[in-house]
Amino acid sequence: MLSIMMNDSYWKNFQITNEDIEIIYSHLLNVEIPQTPAELLGIILADRIEKEKIHAKEQEEEHGAPYLPKNEYKVGDTIIFPQLENHVGTVTKVRDANSFDLEFKVITVIVDGEEKEFAAGLEEHILNEASKATLEDDASALSKLLNEFGQHSINILINSLNENDDFTYIGGKWFPSALLIDVNIGLLNLAEAVLDMNGGGPMYTKDILEQIGFSSEDNPKLAEFSLDLAMQDDPRFDEVGTSGEMTWYLKRLEPDVVLNKPIFLQYDEIEVNRDLLTEEMVALETEIDDELSNVFNDKTFKKLSISLLFPHWRSGTLPITNKTKTIFPTALESERVRFTFIDEQTREEFEGWVARTQGYVTGLSDWYETNNVMPGSVIHLQKGSRPGDVVVGVEPHHSSKDWVRTAMIGTDGGIVYANLKQPISTLYDPHMYIAMPSDVSALDESWKNRSNLRKPLVNIITEIINDLARMNPQFHVHVEEIYSAVNAIRRCPPAPILEILATDKRFVHVGDFHYRYENLDA
Numbered sequence: 001m002l003s004i005m006m007n008d009s010y011w012k013n014f015q016i017t018n019e020d021i022e023i024i025y026s027h028l029l030n031v032e033i034p035q036t037p038a039e040l041l042g043i044i045l046a047d048r049i050e051k052e053k054i055h056a057k058e059q060e061e062e063h064g065a066p067y068l069p070k071n072e073y074k075v076g077d078t079i080i081f082p083q084l085e086n087h088v089g090t091v092t093k094v095r096d097a098n099s100f101d102l103e104f105k106v107i108t109v110i111v112d113g114e115e116k117e118f119a120a121g122l123e124e125h126i127l128n129e130a131s132k133a134t135l136e137d138d139a140s141a142l143s144k145l146l147n148e149f150g151q152h153s154i155n156i157l158i159n160s161l162n163e164n165d166d167f168t169y170i171g172g173k174w175f176p177s178a179l180l181i182d183v184n185i186g187l188l189n190l191a192e193a194v195l196d197m198n199g200g201g202p203m204y205t206k207d208i209l210e211q212i213g214f215s216s217e218d219n220p221k222l223a224e225f226s227l228d229l230a231m232q233d234d235p236r237f238d239e240v241g242t243s244g245e246m247t248w249y250l251k252r253l254e255p256d257v258v259l260n261k262p263i264f265l266q267y268d269e270i271e272v273n274r275d276l277l278t279e280e281m282v283a284l285e286t287e288i289d290d291e292l293s294n295v296f297n298d299k300t301f302k303k304l305s306i307s308l309l310f311p312h313w314r315s316g317t318l319p320i321t322n323k324t325k326t327i328f329p330t331a332l333e334s335e336r337v338r339f340t341f342i343d344e345q346t347r348e349e350f351e352g353w354v355a356r357t358q359g360y361v362t363g364l365s366d367w368y369e370t371n372n373v374m375p376g377s378v379i380h381l382q383k384g385s386r387p388g389d390v391v392v393g394v395e396p397h398h399s400s401k402d403w404v405r406t407a408m409i410g411t412d413g414g415i416v417y418a419n420l421k422q423p424i425s426t427l428y429d430p431h432m433y434i435a436m437p438s439d440v441s442a443l444d445e446s447w448k449n450r451s452n453l454r455k456p457l458v459n460i461i462t463e464i465i466n467d468l469a470r471m472n473p474q475f476h477v478h479v480e481e482i483y484s485a486v487n488a489i490r491r492c493p494p495a496p497i498l499e500i501l502a503t504d505k506r507f508v509h510v511g512d513f514h515y516r517y518e519n520l521d522a
Contacts, residue, residue: 011149011152011153012149012152014149014152014153014156015156016044016156016157016160020044020047020160021160021164023043023044023047024040024043024044024161024167024174025166025167025176027040027043028174028175028176028179029176029179032179032219032221032222033219033221033222034173034174034175034221034222034225035173035174035175036172036173036174037154037157037158037161037172037174038150038154040157040161040174041150041153041154041157044157065079065080066079066080066081066082067079067080067081067082067083067118067127068127069104069118069119069120069122069125069127070121070122070123070125071120071121072105072120072121073091073094073105073107073120074091074094075091075092075093075094076090076091077090077091078090078091079091079109081111083127084111087111087112088111089109089110089111089116090109090110091107091108091109092108092109092110092115093107093108094106094107094108094120095108097119102122102124103121104119104120104121104122105119105120105121105122106118106119106120107119107120161174165177166178168180168229170225170228170229170232171225171228171239171246173225175222175225179222180222180225180226180229181222181223181226182226183214183226183227183229183230187212187214187227187230188230188231188234188236190211190212190213190214191208191212191227191231191237191248192236192237192250194208194211194212195208195237195248195249195250195253196250196253199253200249200250200252200253200254201240201247201248201249201250201253201338202240202241202247202248202249202338203247203248203249204245204246204247204248205224205227205228205231205246205247205248206220206224208227208248209223209224209227214227224246228246231248235251236250236251236252237249237250237251238250238251238254238334238335238336239331239333239334240331240334240336240337240338240353241331241334241337241338242329242330242331242337242339242387242388247338249336249338254336254353255353255362255363257315257316257317257353257355257362258336258353258355258362259336261355261358261360262311262314262315262317263447263448263450264310264311264312264314264315264447264491265311265312265315265317265358265359265360265491266491267292267491267492267493268453268491270457270492270496272495272496272499273499274495276499276502276503277495277498277499277502278502280513281498281502282295284479284480284494284498284513285493285494285495285498288480288483288494289306289319289321289322289323289324290309290319290321290493290494291319291320291321291359291360292359292491292493293321293493293494293495295322296322299323299326300326301323301324301326301327302326302327302382302383303327303380303381303382303383304323304324304327304380304381304382305378305379305380305381306318306319306321306323306324306378306379306381307376307377307378307379307428307429307432308373308374308375308376308377308378308379308432309375309432309484309487310375310434310436310484310487310488311487311491312360313368313373313374313375313377313436314440314444315360315362315365316362316363316364316365316366316368317360317361317362317364318360318361318364318379318381319359319360319361320354320356320359320360320361324361324381327381327382327383327390328354328361328390329354329387329388329390330354330356331354331356334356335355335356335357335358336353336354336355336356337353337354337356337388338351338352338353338354339352339353339354339388339389339390340352340384340386340388340389340390341363341364341367341389341390341391341392342384342389342390342391342392343367343391343392343393344380344391344392344393344394345393350363350366350367351363352364352390361390364392367392371394371425371426372423372425372426373394373425373426374426374428374433374434374435374436375432375433375434375436375484375488376428376429376430376431376432376433376434376484377394377426377427377428377429377433378394378395378426378427378428378429379392379393379394380392380393380394380395394425394426394427395426395427396425396426396427397424397425397426397427397428399424400423400424401421401422401423401424402421402422402424403419403420403421403422404419404420404421404422404424404428404430404433404434404435405417405419405433405434405435405468405471405481406418406419406420406422406434406435407434407435407436407437407488408437409437409439409440409442409443410442411442412442412446413442413443413444413445413446413447413451413489414446415443415485415488415489416467417434417467417468417471417485418471419471420435422435429480431478431480431481431484432480432481432483432484433484434484434485434488443488443489446489447489447490452489452490453490457486457490457492457496457497457500458500458504460486460489460490461482461486461497461500461501461507462506462517464477464482464485464486465477465482465507465515465516465517466517467485468481468482468485469516469517474510474514474516475516476510476514476515476516477514477515477516478512478513478514478515479494479497479498479501479513479514479515480513482497482501482515483497501515505518506518506519
């Protein structure tokens with residue numbers, strides 16, 4: 001019945017027609033409810049299916065029934081062939097035949113000017129069974145095709161709607177512009193006051209509507225959609241809901257770290273020739289999973305652990321990487337998403353923010369301090385039971401003190417390292433861990449005046465290797481130790497460090513990603 005839609009080429013060449021647009025517009029005018037592209041695609045397909053059914057019935061009335069091997073035919077009959085894209089043929093000959101003790105007829109049919117032969121009067125044939133397919137079978141087959149091509153078709157529909165001024169979009173839904181309820185500046189001022197009295201937000205649109213006295217008894221969804229659109233166009237408001245919900249916040253009351261990237265996370269990009277990196281280096285880069293690395297991961301995680309880097313420790317943030325992005329909530333369009341952190345041990349809840357386009361999550365400064373987290377501490381992350389929630393935790397360390405890499409900061413903000421016995425509160429990554437002093441103000445100042453950006457990265461790496469090698473009997477340093485130490489004084493992903501180690505002959509690879517420095521001028 002749906003033969004036209006039951007092939008790949010139909011979906012690969014899928015296009016939205018003017019008639020489709022008229023059907024969508026009429027549907028939205030009728031229901032007066034904003035709808036998603038997927039819902040609107042369903043309206044289009046339902047209309048096309050109904051039209052194909054009507055067309056098939058008209059063809060059957062005009063040309064005869066579809067071909068079935070069990071039917072009897074005579075010269076002059078016209079037949080529709082669903083197996084041949086519904087082409088019509090005329091019977092010109094009928095003869096007896098037998099095969100494997102089966103007696104049946106063979107009909108000669110002219111189809112598109114060609115003679116073709118088909119069986120007739122044959123009760124046992126697979127095409128007879130195909131005729132018994134129900135509407136449910138059609139729906140099942142169509143569903144499979146939509147699983148494969150549905151997103152492609154939705155994208156084409158979205159492009160068509162974007163080019164049409166008759167439709168308005170927000171929060172993943174579309175509606176006729178002509179039906180929007182006017183939201184004037186007075187109502188927006190009231191919305192600002194309501195959010196202000198509620199700590200800036202977040203608040204659902206329907207809750208704001210109730211408090212400002214703006215509603216539509218006939219169509220509350222239309223009122224929500226109209227207010228959402230007006231608030232989206234007003235720079236005072238920020239839509240901060242996760243995918244699937246609309247919540248609003250006053251932008252001026254959002255934490256500064258949400259609106260402005262901390263100095264510790266700002267990276268002055270260094271050009272890298274990736275052809276110089278070995279396969280092993282690329283594998284290590286992928287494992288480190290720095291948010292600035294251009295690596296790909298197609299896995300979805302519900303739970304994982306990461307080693308905290310100094311810039312994120314100092315900023316009270318966590319990176320949105322190829323791995324962690326599957327844990328943190330996201331949104332269709334919003335740059336910032338407000339969500340809830342839950343402490344793994346205490347179950348205490350506290351505010352978190354996703355700075356989606358900036359590549360980090362914030363809201364952890366107090367939690368880091370409470371749990372005595374240091375750079376290199378292992379942070380556990382998992383999805384919460386409620387949509388958008390993220391459970392965050394650390395594991396207690398097995399001993400109260402340990403010999404660890406310890407940073408000593410000079411008045412100029414410079415760092416030297418020593419291996420000292422320090423109190424340890426959390427499980428940590430030995431390559432990444434750096435015990436920091438309670439006063440890091442001098443180091444902060446060096447970040448603010450960006451003094452270390454004036455020093456070539458190769459010089460920084462040289463100093464770090466020479467400094468850290470003194471704490472190792474073999475006088476060599478692991479790449480991750482270098483990476484962690486570099487990021488204590490300037491933001492840098494692994495690739496520029498790896499390129500220098502791969503190309504500068506003074507850095508000698510001694511195996512298993514360990515390097516030592518060799519002064520070639522000595």
